[in-house]
Amino acid sequence: MDVHDPRPPEDSGLVVRDLAVNYGPVLALRGVSLNVPRGSIVTVLGGNGAGKSTLLRAVSGTLRFQRGGITAGEISFDRVRLSGAAASAVVAGGVVQVPEGRRVFARMTVEENLRAGALGARDRRSAAEARQDVLTLFPVLAERAGQRAGLLSGGEQQMLAIGRALMARPRMLLLDEPTLGLAPMMAARIADTVREINARGTTVLLVEQNAAMALSLASYAYVLEVGEVVLSGPAAELAESDEVRRRYLGIEARSEDDRDDRDAPLAAASAGRPVLTRWSA
Numbered sequence: 429m430d431v432h433d434p435r436p437p438e439d440s441g442l443v444v445r446d447l448a449v450n451y452g453p454v455l456a457l458r459g460v461s462l463n464v465p466r467g468s469i470v471t472v473l474g475g476n477g478a479g480k481s482t483l484l485r486a487v488s489g490t491l492r493f494q495r496g497g498i499t500a501g502e503i504s505f506d507r508v509r510l511s512g513a514a515a516s517a518v519v520a521g522g523v524v525q526v527p528e529g530r531r532v533f534a535r536m537t538v539e540e541n542l543r544a545g546a547l548g549a550r551d552r553r554s555a556a557e558a559r560q561d562v563l564t565l566f567p568v569l570a571e572r573a574g575q576r577a578g579l580l581s582g583g584e585q586q587m588l589a590i591g592r593a594l595m596a597r598p599r600m601l602l603l604d605e606p607t608l609g610l611a612p613m614m615a616a617r618i619a620d621t622v623r624e625i626n627a628r629g630t631t632v633l634l635v636e637q638n639a640a641m642a643l644s645l646a647s648y649a650y651v652l653e654v655g656e657v658v659l660s661g662p663a664a665e666l667a668e669s670d671e672v673r674r675r676y677l678g679i680e681a682r683s684e685d686d687r688d689d690r691d692a693p694l695a696a697a698s699a700g701r702p703v704l705t706r707w708s709a
């Protein structure tokens with residue numbers, strides 16, 4: 429299967445169908461449908477409060493810890509139903525979330541943090557292999573193994589948070605704004621790492637406000653606004669769309685003079701090129 433095919437088969441990887449989520453009286457997601465084909469990186473973009481973290485919590489079964497709940501729709505991973513499953517069952521099913529704000533155990537050492545991530549590991553040998561993989565991916569964690577996690581830099585804490593998630597040997601990683609608040613150099617290193625993790629075979633759902641970074645990593649992207657998917661398409665096409673450039677990349681729309689027919693959906697359609705899907709405005 430070509431993982432970059434923008435039209436993935438509907439039943440492989442993560443499938444979210446018509447998802448609605450409430451926190452008490454607050455409706456946080458409505459009618460959200462998306463696919464993350466096995467082996468791909470897919471991104472969900474959106475500003476603050478759009479519902480990105482809510483989406484990841486719905487997948488990871490952690491909504492109930494926030495007094496939230498799924499009120500409609502279905503979530504499955506490789507045809508196994510996740511909606512309704514306990515958080516521990518989702519991890520056992522191979523899907524692991526790295527929550528926003530890189531929540532490491534600050535008073536525990538780096539090594540202890542990693543060990544905590546391996547609690548769900550099948551056996552000691554598999555945990556040792558996972559640890560070796562994580563330390564190869566993040567050599568700095570080996571150097572800092574005995575240090576308290578709270579003393580690491582923000583970027584190193586993000587590496588530890590990702591490393592801890594990888595200790596469970598996930599088939600799919602859910603990443604919640606991993607570069608938020610990091611200096612550009614460190615954000616770029618995290619992005620490289622995400623690419624590397626994916627190249628080693630882990631499927632990735634990345635939610636981000638950093639659209640430029642996310643679109644450079646992902647093959648396919650969805651834009652979430654006030655709890656609904658308003659735009660979706662191949663990442664390269666979204667990166668070229670005037671709306672995304674203006675609203676999420678901070679780039680003004682190009683003038684009429686330097687437009688070409690890539691900017692005109694009708695011209696693109698008549699040329700047989702795919703047009704960005706607009707589900708609602």
Ligand SMILES: Nc1ncnc2c1ncn2[C@@H]1O[C@H](COP(=O)(O)OP(=O)(O)O)[C@@H](O)[C@H]1O
Pocket residue numbers: 451454455456474475476477478479480481482483494495
């Ligand atoms: N624990 C919660 N209780 C009540 N409302 C929440 C909770 N978490 C998020 N929300 C609301 O749900 C909406 C989506 O929030 P969130 O998923 O955190 O957005 P994002 O991650 O895109 O910034 C917002 O309106 C937010 O105020």
Ligand SMILES: [Mg+2]
Pocket residue numbers: 480481482528604
């Ligand atoms: Mg969030």
